[in-house]
Amino acid sequence: MTASLAPFEDASRKRKQAIASAPASLNGASRSKRPRTIAHTPSSKHLLTVQHPQGIKPLGNFLFDSSRGIRECRSAGLGYAAALSDELVLDLLSRLQPAELCRLAQCSKALYCFAYHEDLWRALTVRLYGQGGWGTFAYNWRETLKKKICAERKRTFVRDQPIQVDGFYSDLLFTSFRCASAPLRELCGVETDNIDRRSDLTYETFMKEYGTPNRPVIITDVVTKWPAYGKWSTEYLLEHCGDKIFRAESVDIPFRDYVTYAEQCNEEAPLYLFDKKFAENTTLAEDYHVPLYFKEDFFSVLGDQRPDYQWLIIGPARSGSTFHVDPNSTSAWNAVITGAKKWVMYPPEVVPPGVFPSPDGSEVTTPLSLSEWFLNFYMETKNSPVKPVECVCRAGEMVFVPCGWWHCVMNLEPSIALTQNFVATSNLPSVLRFLKYRRDQVSGSCYGTELYERFTEALNHINPGLIYDIEAKDDIQENAKIVNRLEKRESFWDRIMKSDEGINIGAEGRGFSFAFGGDD
CATH class of the missing domain: 2.60.120.650 (Cupin)
Structure with a gap:
C-alpha cells in the first residue's frame, strides 16, 4: 500500500514546493481543454473589485499571504488527491451525484471550494434535467438543483450561506469568478x-x-x-x-x-x-x-x-x-x-x-x-x-x-x-x-455532404449556365493568385543577399557571415 502511494506523495511534495516558490506571475498558468489564463495587462488589476464568495484567490497571492502567516489548505484538504491538477479534480467531481458532492463539501475546506464550483452544478443540472426541466432558476445552479430536488422530495428548501475560506489558491477556480465579475465596459x-x-x-x-x-x-x-x-x-x-x-x-x-x-x-x-x-x-x-x-x-x-x-x-x-x-x-x-x-x-x-x-x-x-x-x-x-x-x-x-x-x-x-x-x-x-x-x-x-449537388442542380434549373460561368471565372482568379504568389516568391538565397541584416561584411570587405533572425 505504501509503495503504491509513493508517486502521489512525491507529486504532492513537488506541488507544495512549487506553491512555496510560486512567483506572482503564475497568476494564470492553469490549463483546461482550451487555454485558461489570467491576463497580464496594465489595466487588468482594475477589472475586479469584489471578493470571491468562497474566498478563493489566484495562486500568485500565496507569497504575500504566506508572509502574513496564512497557510495553504489545499494539500491537507485533498490528501493524496492533492497531487492531481485542479482540472483533474474537477473532472473527477463531475462524475458524482448531487448528494455525493454535498457530502464531499463537508470533508475539508479545499473540497468545499471544489464542490461548490458553479460549472459543476450547471453541468449536473443540465445532465439531470436537460430540457429545461429544472423549473424556476434560483440564484445559481447549485441552489436551482437543490430546490428542484427538495420539491420532488417534499422537503423545505433552505438557501445556502457561502463560507469564507482562508488559504485556498486556484487559478482555475478564480478565473471563472473573475470572468463573471469584471465590469463589461x-x-x-x-x-x-x-x-x-x-x-x-x-x-x-x-x-x-x-x-x-x-x-x-x-x-x-x-x-x-x-x-x-x-x-x-x-x-x-x-x-x-x-x-x-x-x-x-x-x-x-x-x-x-x-x-x-x-x-x-x-x-x-x-x-x-x-x-x-x-x-x-x-x-x-x-x-x-x-x-x-x-x-x-x-x-x-x-x-x-x-x-x-x-x-x-x-x-x-x-x-x-x-x-x-x-x-x-x-x-x-x-x-x-x-x-x-x-x-x-x-x-x-x-x-x-x-x-x-x-x-x-x-x-x-x-x-x-x-x-x-x-x-x-x-x-x-x-x-x-x-x-x-x-x-x-x-x-x-x-x-x-x-x-x-x-x-x-x-x-x-x-x-x-x-x-x-x-x-x-x-x-x-x-x-x-x-x-x-x-x-x-x-x-x-439535411443534405449533408451532398448539399453542393442539390444546390447547383436547383440553381441551374432556374438559371442555366450560371454555375459554370461562376466556377470557370473563380478557377481563373484562383490560378492567377497562385501564379502571382509564385512569381513574387524569392529563394532563400535571394532574401539573404537582399537583407542588410542577413550579411555582415567585414571592415576590409574580406568575407561575410550569416545572421539568421526573424521569420527566416
Whole structure:
C-alpha cells in the first residue's frame, strides 16, 4: 500500500514546493481543454473589485499571504488527491451525484471550494434535467438543483450561506469568478468604434462600397422602421411566447423559465438563447422584413430544404458568441431590437489572437468564454499591426457581417436580436467552393455532404449556365493568385543577399557571415 502511494506523495511534495516558490506571475498558468489564463495587462488589476464568495484567490497571492502567516489548505484538504491538477479534480467531481458532492463539501475546506464550483452544478443540472426541466432558476445552479430536488422530495428548501475560506489558491477556480465579475465596459473597450455607420444607402451604393468589397458596416435606418422595434420587449415576449419552447445552446427551455434564469444568473458564459425555429413556432416573423440590401439569397432556391439561416437571439449581459466564421461561407446581417452588443471582427486572412483553427478550418480552439478572451487577448489587439473592426451595435442598428470574417459578439446588456445568413452574388463563388471542397464542414443542412449537388442542380434549373460561368471565372482568379504568389516568391538565397541584416561584411570587405533572425 505504501509503495503504491509513493508517486502521489512525491507529486504532492513537488506541488507544495512549487506553491512555496510560486512567483506572482503564475497568476494564470492553469490549463483546461482550451487555454485558461489570467491576463497580464496594465489595466487588468482594475477589472475586479469584489471578493470571491468562497474566498478563493489566484495562486500568485500565496507569497504575500504566506508572509502574513496564512497557510495553504489545499494539500491537507485533498490528501493524496492533492497531487492531481485542479482540472483533474474537477473532472473527477463531475462524475458524482448531487448528494455525493454535498457530502464531499463537508470533508475539508479545499473540497468545499471544489464542490461548490458553479460549472459543476450547471453541468449536473443540465445532465439531470436537460430540457429545461429544472423549473424556476434560483440564484445559481447549485441552489436551482437543490430546490428542484427538495420539491420532488417534499422537503423545505433552505438557501445556502457561502463560507469564507482562508488559504485556498486556484487559478482555475478564480478565473471563472473573475470572468463573471469584471465590469463589461472596461473589459470590452466600448469606447473603440471604428466601423462605418451609414443610412439612406441605395442598393448600388451598398454593393459598391460594402457588398462587393466584402466590408462590414452598420446600417442605422432599417431596424427602426420594423414593427418589432419599440414593440418587442421581455414583457411582450413573455405575454405572447411565455410558454413556447426555445433553444438555448444545448437546452430546450420554456421562454418564461429562460427569462427567470437570465435575470438572476451571474456566470462567465450564460446560456444564450439562439433559436432557429422561432418563425415556425411564433408569429414574430411578421414583425420584420429582410432589408433591400440582403434580398438576394441564392439558398432560397432550395425552399424549405435550405440550410439553417435565421435565428432569434436573446441573452443577458455577458452572453454571446466566441470567435467563429459563419457557416458554409455565407454572409449575414444581425439586427439589435433591444440592448447593445460589442463586436470584434477580423478579415478572413487574419486569425484573431488566442484563436487557433486547424489547417483545414474544421476545428477552432478558443478561450473557454468571451470574457476570458477579452481579459487575456483584447489588449493585444491594440498593439497588433492589423487592427480589428470594433463597434457597439445598439438598439435600432444592424451589422452587415461579410462572408469569411472572424467575429465575436458580447452582449453588454440584456438584448433581443435577429440574424439571418444569405448567399448573394458577391459571395456565391466562395459558397460554391466551400460546398464543393469542404463537404465535411457543411452544417445546418439535411443534405449533408451532398448539399453542393442539390444546390447547383436547383440553381441551374432556374438559371442555366450560371454555375459554370461562376466556377470557370473563380478557377481563373484562383490560378492567377497562385501564379502571382509564385512569381513574387524569392529563394532563400535571394532574401539573404537582399537583407542588410542577413550579411555582415567585414571592415576590409574580406568575407561575410550569416545572421539568421526573424521569420527566416
